[in-house]
Amino acid sequence: MVLLRESVGQVLRRARTEQSRTLRDVARDARVSLGYLSEVERGHKEASSELLNSICEALGLTLGSLMAEVTHEITSAETATLVVVDAA
Amino acid sequence: MVLLRESVGQVLRRARTEQSRTLRDVARDARVSLGYLSEVERGHKEASSELLNSICEALGLTLGSLMAEVTHEITSAETATLVVVDAA
Numbered sequence: 001m002v003l004l005r006e007s008v009g010q011v012l013r014r015a016r017t018e019q020s021r022t023l024r025d026v027a028r029d030a031r032v033s034l035g036y037l038s039e040v041e042r043g044h045k046e047a048s049s050e051l052l053n054s055i056c057e058a059l060g061l062t063l064g065s066l067m068a069e070v071t072h073e074i075t076s077a078e079t080a081t082l083v084v085v086d087a088a
Numbered sequence: 089m090v091l092l093r094e095s096v097g098q099v100l101r102r103a104r105t106e107q108s109r110t111l112r113d114v115a116r117d118a119r120v121s122l123g124y125l126s127e128v129e130r131g132h133k134e135a136s137s138e139l140l141n142s143i144c145e146a147l148g149l150t151l152g153s154l155m156a157e158v159t160h161e162i163t164s165a166e167t168a169t170l171v172v173v174d175a176a
Contacts, residue, residue, distance in 0.1 A: 001141055002141075002151055002152075003137040003138070003141070004137040004140055004151065004155070005137045006137070046134060046136060046137060048134060049091040049092040049093045049094070049134060050091070052092055053089055053090075053091070062166055063090055063092065063162050063166065064090075064159060064162045064163035064166045067092070067155065067158060067159040067162055068159050068163070070155060070159075071152060071155040071156050071158075071159050074151050074152045074155055075152035075156070078150055078151065078152045
C-alpha cells in the first residue's frame with residue numbers, strides 16, 4: 001500500500017539533498033525542529049499542512065510543484081504494484 | 089496560503105457528491121466515523137495516510153488519481169494568487 005506521507009517524505013528528502021543542504025539548515029529555515037523534519041522525510045510522521053508549507057518555502061518549492069512530484073511517485077508505485085499483481 | 093488538507097477535502101467531497109453518495113455511506117465503507125470524514129472533507133482535519141487510503145478505496149479512487157486532482161486544485165489556486173498579487 002502506497003502511503004502519502006512516505007511519498008511526501010521521499011520527495012522532500014530528494015529536494016533537500018539535491019540542494020546539498022543539511023536537515024539542520026532546512027529545519028531552521030522552515031522553523032521546525034530537526035527531529036520533526038527528519039521524521040517527516042522518513043515517512044514516519046504526517047506533516048501538518050501548515051508545516052508542509054513552511055518546509056516547501058524553506059526549500060524554495062511551491063506546494064503545487066511538491067505535490068506534482070509526489071503524485072508522480074505515487075502513480076509510479078501504484079503502476080509497479082499492478083505489474084507485480086498481474087505477473088503473479 | 090493554500091493548505092493541502094483543504095484541497096484534499098474539496099476533492100474528496102466532490103468525488104462523493106458526484107457519486108450521489110452520503111457521508112454516512114462513504115464513512116461506513118471506509119470504516120471511519122462520519123464525524124471524521126466530515127471534518128476531513130471540510131479541510132478541518134488532516135487525514136492520516138492510512139485513512140486517506142481507506143476513503144479513496146471507498147470512493148473507488150486510487151491514491152494517485154486523488155492526488156492528481158489535488159495537485160491540479162493547488163496549482164490553480166497558486167496561479168490565481170499570483171495573478172491577484174500581480175494585479176495589486
